[in-house]
Amino acid sequence: xxxxxxxxxxxxxxxxxxxxxxxxxxxxxxxxxxxxxxxxxxxxxxxxxxxxxxxxxxxxxxxxxxxxxxxxxxxxxxxxxxxxxxxxxxxxxxxxxxxxxxxxxxxxxxxxxx
Amino acid sequence: xxxxxxxxxxxxxxxxxxxxxxxxxxxxxxxxxxxxxxxxxxxxxxxxxxxxxxxxxxxxxxxxxxxxxxxxxxxxxxxxxxxxxxxxxxxxxxxxxxxxxxxxxxxxxxxxxxxxxxxxxxxxxxxxxxxxxxxxxxxxxxxxxxxxxxxxxxxxxxxxx
Numbered sequence: 001x002x003x004x005x006x007x008x009x010x011x012x013x014x015x016x017x018x019x020x021x022x023x024x025x026x027x028x029x030x031x032x033x034x035x036x037x038x039x040x041x042x043x044x045x046x047x048x049x050x051x052x053x054x055x056x057x058x059x060x061x062x063x064x065x066x067x068x069x070x071x072x073x074x075x076x077x078x079x080x081x082x083x084x085x086x087x088x089x090x091x092x093x094x095x096x097x098x099x100x101x102x103x104x105x106x107x108x109x110x111x112x113x114x
Numbered sequence: 115x116x117x118x119x120x121x122x123x124x125x126x127x128x129x130x131x132x133x134x135x136x137x138x139x140x141x142x143x144x145x146x147x148x149x150x151x152x153x154x155x156x157x158x159x160x161x162x163x164x165x166x167x168x169x170x171x172x173x174x175x176x177x178x179x180x181x182x183x184x185x186x187x188x189x190x191x192x193x194x195x196x197x198x199x200x201x202x203x204x205x206x207x208x209x210x211x212x213x214x215x216x217x218x219x220x221x222x223x224x225x226x227x228x229x230x231x232x233x234x235x236x237x238x239x240x241x242x243x244x245x246x247x248x249x250x251x252x253x254x255x256x257x258x259x260x261x262x263x264x265x266x267x268x269x270x271x272x273x274x275x
Contacts, residue, residue, distance in 0.1 A: 017127060021135045024168050025142060065132075078133055087133035087145065095149060112144060 012039055013085050026089040030075075042088035045070070046079045055103040057110040067109045071102035078109070119152045121159055121177070122184035138180075140167030 013019035023035035032038035063080040123138030164177035
């Protein structure tokens with residue numbers, strides 16, 4: 001398996017507009033105080049070390065989005081071109097169940113073509 | 115600019131994909147539409163008041179006009195008994211009028227086509243197509259009728275707009 005080095009603090013949203021929008025949508029899910037706090041959480045999540053309950057995959061299309069989910073917390077994030085966050089949110093338990101588990105959810109996200 | 119397939123806002127700064135979020139209805143594409151169709155999400159948005167999601171809405175923005183201009187098909191009819199103010203839409207072919215959840219009727223009804231039946235007389239109070247129902251913007255009693263079922267979509271309580 002190739003070794004990938006993630007550096008926490010280098011995975012911001014594409015721009016301030018995206019950061020603000022995603023904070024407005026998801027910031028409350030993490031108790032983020034502001035959009036910068038939320039972005040820091042997203043960065044930390046996308047850069048965190050893998051562990052047995054962290055599932056990750058890559059999309060084969062376009063920018064090869066990297067999707068990951070922590071089965072313990074149901075936190076889910078997507079980064080593209082390694083260094084840019086697309087989104088960071090908490091997946092509902094219902095969605096996890098619908099996809100037969102956290103790994104099923106993240107695999108389905110990686111299988112999406114758009 | 116891009117058009118949101120859920121609320122039909124035409125000013126999306128990013129395309130409706132790749133976890134981009136519509137600033138109008140708040141739909142996140144790839145997340146919210148993972149399970150629900152765009153139509154379902156639209157109904158949910160309407161049922162919760164069709165509110166602007168992010169920051170301030172553009173000056174003059176009106177969700178009902180936005181939906182009407184997009185020629186949205188028949189909205190879900192739930193037989194809700196009453197209506198919060200706003201617009202009642204109907205497609206050009208007299209399909210069901212939209213309903214907006216709520217418990218009390220307030221405010222002006224802007225009627226783009228559709229039938230308002232006067233409960234007192236049993237006759238249609240107005241049949242207006244493509245024009246705001248501006249007949250004094252006042253409906254004293256009556257029902258909004260679903261033309262396909264002939265059932266009352268909702269009571270419209272006596273109200274002077």
